[in-house]
Amino acid sequence: MNAPTVGEHLRAQGISRRDLLKFCTVAATAMALPASLAPRIAAALERAKRPSVIWLPFQECTGCTESITRAHGATIEGLIFDAISLDYQHTLQAASGTAAEHAREQAMKDNWGKYLLIVDGSVPTANAGYGTIAGVSHLEMLREAAxxxxxxxxxxxxxxxxxxxxxxxxPTGALPVSAIVKDKPIINVSGCPPIPIVITGVLMQYLTFGRIPDLDALGRPQAFYGQTIHDRCYRRPFYERGEFAETFDDEGARKGYCLYKLGCKGPTTYNACATVKWNNGVGFPIEAGHGCIGCAEPRFWDKGGFYEALSTGNWGTAKTLGAAIGVGVAMGAAAALSARVRQRHMEKKA
Ligand code: SF4
Ligand code: SF4
Structure with a gap:
């Protein structure tokens, strides 16, 4: 018997075409595609075969898995995530030990050259014993699965x-996937953790178009990482007027002023938090009164204090707050312009 398509699988889960269309409209907007493409995206998704996915969690905190599995309720994106054939994920699967490893080996053999490999966590390289699964080092398992x-x-x-x-x-000589695998297309979906709808949006793009999405210079899908948090932040008018909260409980904080002076890294962080938001679109950290800590950027942990203004850390080259604001405004304008150009380009392509 043929494996069910994504559409057949969703229908079996009780998802109506109307619900799927609604989700595709939201996802199209998030991917900077015209909403009018939603019916075509839905049709392509319905026909798509469920790809085999092998997911290897390495040196991580399980936050990325939590992000996708803790979506509230039976969301459509959760069901689309279900609609892939997740053949191995040792945190989630019921099987363990030899049976689990056998499942991974079998899935790789049956789908050689075709499966999608998801990796979360970095790879320890200082000592093979720092991270092992069934006696196989993370490094060796990544190389083999890749x-x-x-x-x-x-x-x-x-x-x-x-x-x-x-x-x-x-201490573990940790490396990202791209430092180890050089001969495969790699999509970096950064964030600590990444936003659930961004994860499913990337999978949906792959399912719908059968190819990896357009990537930025750091290998991230442009549709979700093409603009900074600052470009789309609702506190931006305060920034432009130079109205900043000085402490987390002052009058400025109460009035919702910009959090730049409290360490917000929004001006140099590319992610979709300000647009697609978290917790089913309820909000994002800046709406809760805390600045962005830049979690979607390389070396965010080492670049300077989370509560130090950008101009005082290693995040930018600006030496003074005034200069940093000028840089921020210029970056915002440039990013907005490039986003408009990109959107026109994607509309033409679509
Ligand atoms: S600095 Fe932060 S809080 Fe202020 S506008 Fe930019 S992203 Fe928003
Ligand atoms: S607002 Fe910044 S720190 Fe917070 S999740 Fe988004 S990118 Fe990460």
């Missing part, structure tokens, strides 16, 4: 850029 993969998703900042395990003094 050989038969069609593409790799480096999920979370640890897999994409080394993240917290690679922070000084980096």
């Amino acid at each position: 050989k038969g993969a069609a593409a790799i998703v480096a999920l979370g900042t640890c897999a994409a850029f080394g993240g917290v395990p690679m922070a000084k003094p980096d």
